[in-house]
Amino acid sequence: MDNPVGPVLRMGDDVELVVAAIEDDNPDREIEVIDRGAYVRVQASGHLRVTAVSLKRHLGEAFEIRSLEGMLSSFSGRINTSSDAIEWSLGRRAATTTAAR
Template identity: 70%
Template sequence: MDHPVGPVLRMCDEVESVVAAIRDDNPDIDIDVVDRGSYVRVQGPGRVRVTEASLQRHLGPAFELRSLQTMLSSFAGRIHTSSDEISWEWATKREGARA
């Protein structure tokens, strides 16, 4: 896979539901899940996103996007957060860096 990005999640009861939400929000790309026992690496090529709406469909309406951050042990790519979405993107250089 070229430029894999995405979250690394601590193993917990909600991991499968989070992976399902990520797959729902990225229907046009193959999402790979690598189970390492104590954590799960979820990755896709170039850009992966997950929305609060998808997480709530899989985990219940009380689930808040910020709760996902407590499950993150790491991630690959540049992370972007908003009030209703988290995304991870491949970046070739830092913003503001001179060429």
């Protein structure tokens, strides 16, 4: 996979539900899920996002998007958080370099 970005999630009861929410929010992207036992790496090429709506649909209405930050052990790419979504993407420099190829 070229230019992988996305979260590295600590293993826990809700990891599969978070992965399902990420898959819902990225229907046109090839998403790779790598289970390393203690953590799960979720990645796609160039851009990945998850919304509060999808997280609530899978984890329940009480789930707050900020709770996902506590599940992150790491991530690849740049992260942009808001109250509605979390997005991982390439930095401006990497995107320019990729476009120039």
